Amino acid sequence: MLAVRVPKREAEKARRKLIELGVLAKGYAVRREGEFVLFPVTEEVEGFELVEAEFERLERRPHSYREVVEVPDSVKPLLPSSFDVIGDIAIIELPDELMPYGKAIGEAILKVHKHIKAVFAKGSKVEGEYRVRELIYLAGEKRTETLHRENGIRLKLDVAKVYFSPRLATERMRIFKKTRSGEVVFDMFAGVGPYSILLARKAKLVFACDLNPWAIRYLEENIRLNKAHNLVPILGDVRKVAGKLKADRVIMNLPKFADRFLREAMLSVRSGGIIHYYGFSPEEDLYSEHEARIKAVARELGFSVEFLERRKVRPYAPRQFNIAIDFRVLK
Secondary structure (H helix, E strand, O other): EEEEEHHHHHHHHHHHHHHHHOOOOOOEEEEOOOEEEEEEEEOOOOOEEEEEEEOOOOOOOOOOOOHHHOOOOHHHHOOOOOOEEEEEEEOOOOHHHHHHHHHHHHHHHHHHHOOOOOOEEOOOOEEEOOOOEEEEEEEEEEOEEEEEEEEEEEEEEEOOOOOOOHHHHHHHHHHHHHOOOOOEEEEOOOOOOOHHHHHHOOOOOOEEOOOOHHHHHHHHHHHHHHHOEEEEEOOHHHHHHHOOEEEEEEEOHHHHHHHHHHHHHHHHHHEEEEEEEEEEEEEEOHHHHHHHHHHHHHHHHHHHHEEEEEEEEEEEOEEEEEEEEEEEEEE
């Protein structure tokens, strides 16, 4: 087929030019001949040396497991377009109609995404005081412990024993950017430390509390992994800790029940300090109910609040959102 022949030192510049002109033939491997590189082209191109050459066809890799999965056509429209990846473990939410084909779906995910080693389906909602869910094994390695990387930190965890959402990585980085050097931070519902470990890179001191002993066990391991020696893990009910420490910044990442712990958060923050509050809300009224509750608790304590930022963090369910409200407490 027709090809452009250029010196190796000019190859990248030539490649960009051919793409810009829309003449670079797709689906073929570039050839190298000594000090020259050959690019397949679809038509003659002025300003280049043209030759005839044979090229090896590239095998197109599927971009989605849905392209290779073997399920009946009747259920293909139900295949989810996305799934969570925690370390090298994939967790997918399947409707009941797809559960009989779980193994095939899991194997298709492994085939397309080589970095994934195990696939599970969500078997229940996040529930219980430890905020964990049942997982159903589909394919790959039969293990639930993994090492997850995000925002430059490493987090070891067991997806069956602790709560963790990879979808909050952007939100965690947002808080990191707001945190100032020298602050004391209180992470009220820390889990394995995705907020705490990250914020410890800036803060003077981080207190990280969780009720789940597995979460604290992994948090302690993550402290060692990331050399976060200014982080203090606390196992227990946050209500027994509140007020015994004073922080410049408080993280309330318990969106389903955070409103129940506003008193504890306000008692633990210094005057002028900031609380990052999370909740769930219907699309038609994202913030007003949560803000009314925040104001009411502040009044009961004789404090006042200043709202700084409101944002939708992510969709949670149809017409439901996980929201964030940042506010300052004045005592």
